[in-house]
Amino acid sequence: MAARLLSGHEAAEAVYAELKARLQGLPFTPFLRVLRLGEDPASVAYVRLKDKRARALGYRSQVEVYPEDFPEEALLRRIQELNADSEVDGILVQLPLPRHIRPERVLEAIDPLKDVDGFHPLNVGRLWSGGEGLFPCTPLGVVRLLKHYGVDLKGKEAVIIGRSNIVGKPLAALLLREDATVTLAHSKTEALQEVARRAEVLVVAAGRPHLVGKDWVRPGAIVVDVGINRVGEKLLGDVHPEVAEVASALTPVPGGVGPMTVAMLMHNTLKAALLRRHGASS
Ligand code: NAD
Numbered sequence: 001m002a003a004r005l006l007s008g009h010e011a012a013e014a015v016y017a018e019l020k021a022r023l024q025g026l027p028f029t030p031f032l033r034v035l036r037l038g039e040d041p042a043s044v045a046y047v048r049l050k051d052k053r054a055r056a057l058g059y060r061s062q063v064e065v066y067p068e069d070f071p072e073e074a075l076l077r078r079i080q081e082l083n084a085d086s087e088v089d090g091i092l093v094q095l096p097l098p099r100h101i102r103p104e105r106v107l108e109a110i111d112p113l114k115d116v117d118g119f120h121p122l123n124v125g126r127l128w129s130g131g132e133g134l135f136p137c138t139p140l141g142v143v144r145l146l147k148h149y150g151v152d153l154k155g156k157e158a159v160i161i162g163r164s165n166i167v168g169k170p171l172a173a174l175l176l177r178e179d180a181t182v183t184l185a186h187s188k189t190e191a192l193q194e195v196a197r198r199a200e201v202l203v204v205a206a207g208r209p210h211l212v213g214k215d216w217v218r219p220g221a222i223v224v225d226v227g228i229n230r231v232g233e234k235l236l237g238d239v240h241p242e243v244a245e246v247a248s249a250l251t252p253v254p255g256g257v258g259p260m261t262v263a264m265l266m267h268n269t270l271k272a273a274l275l276r277r278h279g280a281s282s
Contacts (some may be wrong), residue, residue: 003223003247004149008141008256011148012263016057019266023058030273031060032090032116033082037075037101038068043094050092053262059269072101076109083111089273090116092265095166113276116268119165127173132281134268139171141260142203142224143178144267145251151201151222153178159196161185161212161238162205167226171203204238213240223247226257 023030032054036047047063054061066075075093082091091114097103107115112122118136126133146153158180162168172184185195187206196202196216204212205226217223227238237253244250251257271281 003244003250006145006149006222006224006249006251006256008145008251008259011145012259014148015144015260015263015267019057019270022270026273028273028277029058029060030089030269031087032062032092032269033088034061034063034092034094035066035075035078036063036094037066037070038098040096043096047094049262050265053266054269057266059266068098069100070098072105075101075106079106079109083109083114088114089276090114090269092116114272116265116272118170118268124165124170127170130177132275134272134275135174136166136170137264137268138167138205138226138257138261139174140264140267141257142171142226143174144264145224145257145260146201146222149249151249153180153201156180156200157183157198158201158203159183159185159199160203160205161189161192161196162207162226164205167205171205175201206238208238209236210240211238212243214242214246217243217246219246220248221246222249224251224257225253228253228258 034047034050036043051061051063082088091110093106107119108121110120112120115123115134118134123133127135153175158175160168160171163184163186168184172182175182183195185192189195193216197218199218199221201222202217203224203226207227207229209229209231223239223243225237225239229236235254274281
């Protein structure tokens, strides 16, 4: 039996339709500011996508580009200005940053109410303690994608491979909030394949092309492939396509989690605008 393909494009369109409807009822236009340093080709492409999508939805969006050697202090000053600007709802500094800049200083400088990437320690704390806040886009996208396709996470055995601050750890918190039973596996996990085979929902975010083959997957499991690995001309996921033979559902790469990440940035921008004005997002 071939696995059902869970399309991120389809789920993202549903998010956009909902956001457009909500935007129409607003007396203001959410304003997103994206800061990019240097010319890393992947960052250039991601920032362009985010800006284009924000404009297409009817948000205000402005990208600021600085040279690779832009000083850390100057970047921090610019963030303070944007924090103080009452017209700005969301601030995103595109990662990765050049080596001379300490990412934690930058992420901690952003006003938590404008932190549309959800990486500020206050938002991380709120994510884990169950409160309202802005949470990271890729893990939010994974959960939204599963919900779009009617996956009930309550009580499910979920295994995440990868424990980064951007994907694995926040996803563990979100899946816990959905009442899943969560295992967070990583490069030091022993008997990883056996751990993965326990999963009813397996999410792979290791950044290792085709790490997970069909022997790693419990028959009937739902498999989410977060990996994006550029190998020559190709983009490969962390999950081997043969997994479709045993899984009940699988996300494609590209076209799975990727589009959901941008969709959830748009969701966070509206949420930030509402949180800042009303202290609640609905
Ligand atoms: P990272 O390198 O920061 O973290 C990788 C994690 O995987 C680490 O916790 C590490 O312990 C674990 N890992 C590495 N090799 C492993 C192995 N052989 N076995 C078990 N665990 C292993 O990466 P990241 O930023 O979390 O990104 C992970 C992948 O997801 C990358 O391919 C990245 O491009 C992709 N990604 C996609 C999106 C998207 O929008 N679809 C967003 C962010 C990241």
